Amino acid sequence: MKPQVGEMAPDFTAMVVEGEKESEISLKSLRGEVVVLVFYPKDNTPGCTIQACSLRDGWDEIKMKARVFGVSADSVASHKKFISKWHLPYPLIADVDKSIATAFGVWVEKTMFGKKYMGMERSTFVIAGDGRIKAVLEKVSPLSHREKLWKLLG
Numbered sequence: 001m002k003p004q005v006g007e008m009a010p011d012f013t014a015m016v017v018e019g020e021k022e023s024e025i026s027l028k029s030l031r032g033e034v035v036v037l038v039f040y041p042k043d044n045t046p047g048c049t050i051q052a053c054s055l056r057d058g059w060d061e062i063k064m065k066a067r068v069f070g071v072s073a074d075s076v077a078s079h080k081k082f083i084s085k086w087h088l089p090y091p092l093i094a095d096v097d098k099s100i101a102t103a104f105g106v107w108v109e110k111t112m113f114g115k116k117y118m119g120m121e122r123s124t125f126v127i128a129g130d131g132r133i134k135a136v137l138e139k140v141s142p143l144s145h146r147e148k149l150w151k152l153l154g
Helices: 046-057 076-086 099-103 145-153
Strands: 013-018 021-026 035-039 067-072 092-094 107-112 115-120 123-127 133-137
Touching (some): 035 145, 046 076, 046 145, 123 145, 133 145
Parallel strands (some): 035 067, 067 092
Antiparallel strands (some): 013 021, 013 092, 107 115, 123 133
């Protein structure tokens, strides 16, 4: 179940990749800042690349409003390649065990060509400095994501 606007965001600790560097991060350590968690299905897939590059292209404006993190179930090594290939200026969180996605209610059953499987729902959470959910963009299109996020960040 997804946390709703006004509720406390589930805390987590995970590996984060920024450029070639990797470190551990917790949501709690970011209190006092607006945090955006962009959950996406998979590194280097067409829709995810469109979304990631769109955020990259609007980065100068977005970075002034919030700390942005991409989140997928991909490994640290996969994230490093994705960042390097597309010159992504923001960090990616490796949710390999899917615990963050589960806590945020975005590890869901999906269907493709009639086949059911578990996967990451493309959703974005804006978290206020006090740790509460400020806004949620569910099942957002990679093409309109940046514009919708920008409006939310005001």
